Amino acid sequence: MESEKRKSSRENMVQKLYDTCKQIFANGKAGYVPPPHDIQRLTSLLDSLVPKDFKFTTPSLEFSSTNPPGTVEAPLVTYIKIHECNKFSIGIFCLPPSGVIPLHNHPGMTVFSKLLAGTMHATSYDWVHNHDHQANHYRGQQEKRMRLAKVYVDADFTAPCKSSVLFPESGGNMHCFKALTPCILLDVLGPPYSEPEGRHCTYYQHYSYDHISFSDGNKEMKMKEDETRSYAWLEERKDEQFVVLGGTYDGPTIKL
Secondary structure (H helix, E strand, O other): OHHHHHHHHHHOHHHHHHHHHHHHOOOOOOOOOOOHHHHHHHHHHHHOOOHHHHOOOHHHHHOOOOOOOOOOOOOOEEEEEEEEOOOOEEEEEEEOOOOEEEEEOOOOOEEEEEEEEOEEEEEEEEEOOOEOOOOOOOOHHHHHHEEEEEEEEEEEEEOOOOOEEEOOOOOOOEEEEEEOOOEEEEEEEEOOOEOOOOEOOOEEEEEOOOOOEEEEOOEEEEOOHHHHHHEEEEEEOOOOOOOEEEEOOOOOOOOO
């Protein structure tokens, strides 16, 4: 009997995730950041989730297509929508080895991510706001189309690991992922992208640099060489298109 209760509890984890998001983002809008106790509540729930909660099994980790030998494009990523409304969205990215989610932003959004399976490399950035744009002439006139960003995360992650949270102005609002093995990545966005409301996804190309100058009154401060790896130039990619395969959600039914 006790075993059956535990099994029933695990079967309801997706419903619990939906109910928790619905409560936390009930009054959410662009720029909304849940209070610390709600962030802790949701991250704790995400940390407890496993692939089987969504009816993923080991064979299903080989979900996505791979490109023919000799091609240079990254294999396609599959996206499975679990729920989306104007307050929040819940979805799963399934990445084959070498699958990439390109560098992109989350305008006015708080995003919770949980790696359910696999190993991936994650890199994230936040804008540097006190940069003197005229101090450097990086790659000639190209710098005018670039902004300086500070690296927030640049590391490999292997499931099971702690969930992560990014915020509208901090926490690595711009991020990218590359799968080193087959990966399952759960995302909760609050609020989700919305073209009519001005929350469109922007993609970026990152560049390294030789040195950076900051404006501090009338003084110019050059960054130490051992700090240069902590910064990058980001340029908006207007022609970028992130194409995903649409997957079908076959997990536990959610009662709205």
